[in-house]
Amino acid sequence: MTSTATARVMTVEDDPIVRADLRLVLEDAGFGVCAGARDGIEAVDLARLHAPDVIVLDLGLPLLDGVEATRRILSERDVPIIALTGRSSSLATEAIEAGAVTVLRKPFGEHELVDTVTTALASHTQKLRNESRTALATVLGLVGYPETWAEDLERRAYESGRLWRQVS
Ligand code: CA
Secondary structure, three states, X not given: OOOOOOOEEEEEOOOHHHHHHHXXXXXXXXXXXXXXXXXXXXXXXXXXXXXXXXXXXXXXXXXXXHHHHHHHHHHHOXXXXXXXXOOOHHXXXXXXXXXXXXXXXXXXXXHHHHXXXXXXXXXXXXXXXXXXXXXXXXXXXXXXXXXXHHHHHHHHHHHOOOOOOOXX
């Protein structure tokens, strides 16, 4: 990945019109849509196959509901999941409990979707940076180097594009 890498989004939505709409809005905003899952089972499979940077997932899905799909995807890999719902608040709460970073209520505007995806990616990137810095400090401490070097090493790794960053 380079500094100009496009963030890869996976959408999960059973309604083909809404699915196409999500793709259009996200691509217009400069994101790459790497996969569009149609049900909960496919969501888990495609998340594993494509390793997207972020997932936009409708909670009302056939075969496997969105809350359970969220749980399964996150048990395999840490990825920000934005849950979409037009339904009860209890479902939104369940999604957050399952690990979704946020819930967008339908109907939502294009800007709201794009802003939410951008924010989720930015927070996740920051979280990864903090984690990699902590891990580096631990390793440096173990081999006897000053742990303060971690900050510098992590920054250089980030700048060389080993961690995804937002296209400015
Ligand atoms: Ca649906």
